[in-house]
Amino acid sequence: MTSTSQREAIKGAKVLMVGAGGIGCELLKTLALSGFQDIHIIDMDTIEVSNLNRQFLFRQSHVGQSKAKVAREAVLKFRPSINITASHANVKDPQFNVEFFKQFNVVLNGLDNLDARRHVNRLCLAAEVPLVESGTTGFLGQVTVHIKGRTECYECQTKPTPKTYPVCTITSTPSKFVHCIVWAKDLLFAKLFGDKNQGNDLNVRSSSNGSEGNNSSDASKDVFEQSPHESPDQYARKIYDHVFGHNIEAALSNEETWKNRRRPRPIYVRDVLPEGERNEGVKYEDGVGSIPSAMGLLGLKNPQEIWSLSENTRVFLEVVRLFLEKRDKEVGNLTFDKDDQLAVEFVTASANIRASSFGIPLHSLFEAKGIAGNIVHAVATTNAIISGLIVIEAIKVLLRDSNNYRMTYCLEHPNRKMLLMPVEPFEANPSCYVCSETPLLLEVNTATTKLRDVIDKIVKSKLGMNLPLVMQGLSLIYEEGDDLDADMVATYAINLDKVLNEFPTPVTNGTTLSVEDFQQELTCNINIKHRDEFDEEKEPDGMVLTGWSGPTTKSEKSSSSSNGDSSSAAGAKRKLEEVSEGNGKNKGIAQEVEVNDEDDDVSVLDGFPETNKKKRVQ
Amino acid sequence: MEGGEEELTAHETALYDRQIRVWGVDAQKRLSKAHVLVSGLTGATVEFCKNIVLAGVGSLALMDDRLVTEEVLGANFLISLDEYANSNKTVAELCSQSLRDFNPMVGVSVLSGELSQMDGEFFDKFDVVVVCSFSFQNKILINERCRKRQKRIAFYTIDCKDSCGEIFVDLQNYTYMQKKGDETVERQLSYPSLEEANSIPWRDLPRKVTKLYFAMRVLDKFELLEGRKPGETSLADFESISIVRKDVCEAQGLKESHLADSLLERLLAAGKMEHPAVCAILGGILGQEVIKAISGKGDPLKNFFYFDAADGKGVIEDISVHSTVTA
Numbered sequence: 031m032t033s034t035s036q037r038e039a040i041k042g043a044k045v046l047m048v049g050a051g052g053i054g055c056e057l058l059k060t061l062a063l064s065g066f067q068d069i070h071i072i073d074m075d076t077i078e079v080s081n082l083n084r085q086f087l088f089r090q091s092h093v094g095q096s097k098a099k100v101a102r103e104a105v106l107k108f109r110p111s112i113n114i115t116a117s118h119a120n121v122k123d124p125q126f127n128v129e130f131f132k133q134f135n136v137v138l139n140g141l142d143n144l145d146a147r148r149h150v151n152r153l154c155l156a157a158e159v160p161l162v163e164s165g166t167t168g169f170l171g172q173v174t175v176h177i178k179g180r181t182e183c184y185e186c187q188t189k190p191t192p193k194t195y196p197v198c199t200i201t202s203t204p205s206k207f208v209h210c211i212v213w214a215k216d217l218l219f220a221k222l223f224g225d226k227n228q229g230n231d232l233n234v235r236s237s238s239n240g241s242e243g244n245n246s247s248d249a250s251k252d253v254f255e256q257s258p259h260e261s262p263d264q265y266a267r268k269i270y271d272h273v274f275g276h277n278i279e280a281a282l283s284n285e286e287t288w289k290n291r292r293r294p295r296p297i298y299v300r301d302v303l304p305e306g307e308r309n310e311g312v313k314y315e316d317g318v319g320s321i322p323s324a325m326g327l328l329g330l331k332n333p334q335e336i337w338s339l340s341e342n343t344r345v346f347l348e349v350v351r352l353f354l355e356k357r358d359k360e361v362g363n364l365t366f367d368k369d370d371q372l373a374v375e376f377v378t379a380s381a382n383i384r385a386s387s388f389g390i391p392l393h394s395l396f397e398a399k400g401i402a403g404n405i406v407h408a409v410a411t412t413n414a415i416i417s418g419l420i421v422i423e424a425i426k427v428l429l430r431d432s433n434n435y436r437m438t439y440c441l442e443h444p445n446r447k448m449l450l451m452p453v454e455p456f457e458a459n460p461s462c463y464v465c466s467e468t469p470l471l472l473e474v475n476t477a478t479t480k481l482r483d484v485i486d487k488i489v490k491s492k493l494g495m496n497l498p499l500v501m502q503g504l505s506l507i508y509e510e511g512d513d514l515d516a517d518m519v520a521t522y523a524i525n526l527d528k529v530l531n532e533f534p535t536p537v538t539n540g541t542t543l544s545v546e547d548f549q550q551e552l553t554c555n556i557n558i559k560h561r562d563e564f565d566e567e568k569e570p571d572g573m574v575l576t577g578w579s580g581p582t583t584k585s586e587k588s589s590s591s592s593n594g595d596s597s598s599a600a601g602a603k604r605k606l607e608e609v610s611e612g613n614g615k616n617k618g619i620a621q622e623v624e625v626n627d628e629d630d631d632v633s634v635l636d637g638f639p640e641t642n643k644k645k646r647v648q
Numbered sequence: 649m650e651g652g653e654e655e656l657t658a659h660e661t662a663l664y665d666r667q668i669r670v671w672g673v674d675a676q677k678r679l680s681k682a683h684v685l686v687s688g689l690t691g692a693t694v695e696f697c698k699n700i701v702l703a704g705v706g707s708l709a710l711m712d713d714r715l716v717t718e719e720v721l722g723a724n725f726l727i728s729l730d731e732y733a734n735s736n737k738t739v740a741e742l743c744s745q746s747l748r749d750f751n752p753m754v755g756v757s758v759l760s761g762e763l764s765q766m767d768g769e770f771f772d773k774f775d776v777v778v779v780c781s782f783s784f785q786n787k788i789l790i791n792e793r794c795r796k797r798q799k800r801i802a803f804y805t806i807d808c809k810d811s812c813g814e815i816f817v818d819l820q821n822y823t824y825m826q827k828k829g830d831e832t833v834e835r836q837l838s839y840p841s842l843e844e845a846n847s848i849p850w851r852d853l854p855r856k857v858t859k860l861y862f863a864m865r866v867l868d869k870f871e872l873l874e875g876r877k878p879g880e881t882s883l884a885d886f887e888s889i890s891i892v893r894k895d896v897c898e899a900q901g902l903k904e905s906h907l908a909d910s911l912l913e914r915l916l917a918a919g920k921m922e923h924p925a926v927c928a929i930l931g932g933i934l935g936q937e938v939i940k941a942i943s944g945k946g947d948p949l950k951n952f953f954y955f956d957a958a959d960g961k962g963v964i965e966d967i968s969v970h971s972t973v974t975a
Contacts, residue, residue, distance in 0.1 A: 056928065062725070064925060082751075083663055083664050083665075083666060083667055105725075108724075108728050109729075110730075168669075169936065333661060396661075396668075405669060407666060407667075408670070409667045409670050409703070410667075410702045411932040411936040412932065414931060415933065419925070421925035444964050448963055448964075450955065450960070450962025452960035
């Protein structure tokens with residue numbers, strides 16, 4: 031290492047690393063080699079096979095174990111004398127509060143999701159600890175430095191939000207393969223194998239909103255139930271004919287829809303498979319630890335191959351049968367998981383059959399899995415490069431060498447000869463609701479909207495608060511946390527279901543609500559503006575929040591990507607994964623079907639950096 | 649190279665899933681058939697070795713007969729401390745054990761001897777040759793041996809001098825498919841050898857070539873004249889290297905002031921020291937380049953890469969005849 035001052039700064043530093051995945055493994059190694067002596071790692075994940083191609087501290091024998099702990103052991107083998115603390119925990123756990131963050135000289139993020147990144151950003155701001163943030167996707171990556179009062183915070187710029195598709199595109203008029211995937215995953219899979227009580231647009235919309243909707247609604251209630259005398263194969267065929275045949279035919283009767291569109295073709299099993307072919311004969315052997323796989327049973331070996339319509343049909347029928355026969359206990363509680371082979375086969379086959387109907391090119395299981403699981407491209411080399419850049423910035427931060435802080439972009443194609451392009455950090459955005467105190471504006475129908483909607487759709491999902499508290503003037507109307515009295519909990523539960531203008535002091539046009547998260551030490555003021563009507567397609571929340579990280583439209587893309595391969599996904603992408611398959615609350619929501627477009631990871635560096643009008647730190 | 653008929657196994661597909669999504673199945677198959685030689689195991693090359701073993705190359709041969717010393721351990725994370733204690737194993741032997749663990753599907757072997765002494769046939773076993781910590785003369789010699797073989801052997805040098813780093817690439821005549829929007833077009837690149845690149849007078853190079861290129865050549869010349877081994881330098885050599893700088897700059901037609909004292913001082917002081925963060929960056933870039941060259945996917949770097957932690961730039965320089973300024 032170059033100088034004594036550097037060596038001393040490194041030796042004396044206490045570093046927090048959040049994430050022990052793709053970037054994390056590389057980072058921990060590089061920190062240890064660079065002479066860092068005191069490192070705390072937090073990661074809630076356990077090791078998976080698909081990590082092993084780049085998370086080099088892990089072996090096949092570690093699959094299922096804590097990433098943080100195994101990473102620690104591995105690094106101690108070549109640097110036994112350093113002090114590494116490993117926490118197999120979620121960084122959002124209350125133990126990691128502002129006090130906890132204050133003990134560190136610098137925080138280094140190697141995270142894979144937007145939620146956790148925002149959370150760590152807020153804690154770093156509150157604890158006034160410098161943050162070095164990073165992310166990678168394929169050959170692209172970046173490292174940024176965030177220091178309160180000196181540079182922008184992580185949330186000063188809009189982060190690309192997951193793509194949302196209009197409901198009717200998914201239910202009635204798909205034009206891209208991704209639309210078929212969303213339909214197969216969020217609607218059909220959820221309907222057949224997920225929670226039956228969840229609302230689901232599978233039938234309602236597909237038969238259009240005209241009179242035929244009524245025709246099928248009674249029948250459709252039963253169609254997804256397996257009747258007692260029905261064999262799994264008969265059931266699978268019935269479902270097939272209903273969703274790919276009958277529903278398409280019903281939709282076709284709505285001529286208006288197809289005026290300027292290519293008309294879809296209804297597909298029935300009898301059109302695809304030879305008369306009399308039955309599936310019941312396929313043998314299934316219960317081997318120890320064998321995973322039921324329809325493609326395996328049908329002799330389809332190559333996940334890269336695109337199956338024909340009849341192959342997709344056979345896979346569909348076989349998967350439904352396998353779910354009902356081999357995994358009957360799970361049916362009713364399943365959510366799509368990209369590591370669940372049978373679920374991936376189901377989504378692939380269903381999406382392909384639907385794509386056939388609509389004249390959309392079919393895709394392989396490998397591709398379908400990537401789209402459905404929002405799988406982020408990841409290679410070891412980019413993570414290694416990014417880890418080197420993080421350490422270089424971390425050393426500057428420790429030396430308080432603030433004139434030389436840089437954000438660095440790792441590019442796939444050189445820009446002005448540069449593959450690694452340093453840029454001066456940006457100044458804080460004066461209207462950032464996180465690091466400045468600018469109030470937000472919420473347009474909402476105060477006569478119909480309940481407090482619960484504001485908490486769920488705005489405070490938690492948009493503002494990213496974990497344990498929010500809501501004040502109206504001096505009165506506390508809502509709070510979350512472990513340490514509340516039972517009677518308060520009861521009051522808050524009642525408040526949640528109150529419509530805004532029914533509170534003792536009505537929340538109405540001109541009211542200001544103060545929202546706070548103690549753990550994140552973040553407070554925001556929200557000015558309420560009453561509005562009667564909202565566009566169901568464009569404003570599905572029935573509310574519009576402005577002033578949070580800039581406009582919500584995608585017109586101006588952020589220069590910095592929120593991607594990240596610490597353990598896998600890009601921020602926005604993983605966030606999406608969490609929304610659609612994560613913590614239960616939003617399971618199977620059809621009103622807001624989200625997925626990332628398969629080809630949008632190139633946009634990472636859009637408009638960067640010459641065109642970016644943000645002011646650089648002087 | 650042919651893509652090959654046999655499919656990847658289910659295990660390979662699962663293990664390499666995330667990277668196949670980056671470079672595709674055909675590239676993965678080609679990787680698994682490529683043979684790579686690395687001579688000189690330093691912080692930068694062990695980073696590279698890790699990267700291509702994880703990526704799943706066919707085989708990797710290591711050459712480094714040194715016994716372990718403090719200096720070797722510097723930026724090397726492949727040697728676990730309890731293993732090397734009391735062992736008479738060479739650096740290559742110790743590193744090979746960790747690399748095999750990283751990916752049991754890659755054949756990692758150890759070859760003893762001095763690469764610059766090997767005859768031409770020795771090189772035929774490899775598709776890629778990477779050397780580190782060789783004198784400039786030996787780099788040129790090995791580069792020429794690779795070039796004389798019938799098959800095309802990709803040749804790379806990589807060196808980390810504390811906070812600075814250099815990579816040189818020679819793919820000879822290289823054809824690949826370049827993606828342009830939705831189309832792919834065949835593109836041919838013609839690389840100069842290290843000797844050819846070095847013979848281009850500096851006065852003919854574009855003005856904006858990174859100063860590191862010139863500084864590294866002055867350092868090479870200094871080591872040659874003084875009979876030093878690579879990296880056997882210290883700040884005390886500044887006066888002698890200043891004279892070399894003056895002579896070289898005059899002969900090459902470059903203003904002496906173009907090469908600041910501070911840069912030469914940094915390189916001299918670096919000696920054999922490697923900045924682990926810079927090693928990670930150089931090893932990452934080289935790993936990516938070798939993967940590109942083997943798979944024929946992506947624009948390969950031509951023909952020098954420089955990184956300097958002081959300004960944070962990672963720059964590509966094309967030092968070849970057609971890139972020179974035509975007066």
